[in-house]
Amino acid sequence: MLRLMGEKPLRDAARRRAFLGLDEDTVLRANAALDEALTGGGRLTRAQCLDAIAATGVETPGQVGYHLLWYASQVGLTCIAPQVGKEQTFVLLREWAPQQRDLSRDDALREIAVRYVRSHGPVTLKDLARWTGLGVRDCRAGVVAAGDAIETVETFAGPMLASADAAAAGSGRGRGCDRLGGAARLRRVHAGLRRTIAFLDDGHLDAVVPGSNGVFRATVVRDGRVVGTWKRTLRAKACSIDVTPLTRLNTRERGHAEEAFASYGVFVGSPLAVTWGGRP
Known part of the structure; x- marks a missing residue:
């Protein structure tokens, strides 16, 4: 899912780094600092992560620190863990979720289409594209690949997509x-x-x-x-x-x-x- 939906945000990130005055070497140093600090089951708050990055000589003022933490998660190095009080925490993704599924691009398109429609439906194809950031062509391919798992249903706003399970459950349901x-x-x-x-x-x-x-x-x-x-x-x-x-x-x-x-x-x-x- 990171590979599938991360392509465009990562392309845009290059322009954002230029605006913030960051170069590729700085980003790699920040990721290396987080990797070292979190390896072995570590869990750090946002402030502690920024301290670990700053200890390597990388300054993190304002939006720079936010971007570095965002980038580490976007490339699959870190992920967000349970909060400590009101503070957000981070862990290494490979340690937090060691048994990851490796999907092909086509399978990933099918998976996100099914999950989004199941959780948000009824929706349109444009809704799916807007939520995922993917192109309409990719979203259509995901819906087609889903086969019978996704159905077209009539709604107050016209034809929309719904999961087959939800459509079947709703067809015989009374008002509640x-x-x-x-x-x-x-x-x-x-x-x-x-x-x-x-x-x-x-x-x-x-x-x-x-x-x-x-x-x-x-x-x-x-x-x-x-x-x-x-x-x-x-x-x-x-x-x-x-x-x-x-x-x-x-x-x-x-x-x-x-x-x-x-x-x-x-x-x-x-x-x-x-x-x-x-x-x-």
Whole structure:
């Protein structure tokens, strides 16, 4: 995957290094310093990695340090490991993931097409190209290579790609509700679809992403479409969930939504009290 999707970023990196005043020798020295510091199961924070690089005489001011750490991961030397508190850490990729799969380019195209469509679908071919940074021709080759694993389905926004498993599961599924967290999960949905009509009704975008600033409110989803937003308030003996519906929900549908919050109550370890705001 690094070889497949790293070609363009690495070509662009040469121009970035010229802008930062870095040459190839400096980058190689920085990688060698990280390799030595991390070999043998080492795990260092971002600051410690920069200290290891600086100890070899390579200065890392501002964006220079960021670029050197990015480059080490992009070429497969390092990868990001679990954080220490709020600090990001790095390890050697060959030690962290010693049993790596070596895919041909064609197999890698198939793999990324299947995984992206499965996790983000329904999507378009252009969505796949935009997310991976690959050309549309390569993305089309990956979808074709996927064969029956990817299907074309009809959506609110026209024909899109979906995994065969998801299409089969959805074809006989009744209407149900789910609750999604704010930033991470809904952004993943939004990033996978250029046309927000695929999951949002007209006029609801501002309610979900106020000011279009990229910060998503937590949402209630029914049958794949956003029908409300929610927020929590943690109290001493209970967790209060305040739901604001965006579309009209009957008593049964509200009951399904409240059932969808049950796992969240387990997660926070507190009884839930769900209240509903004004009607849309």
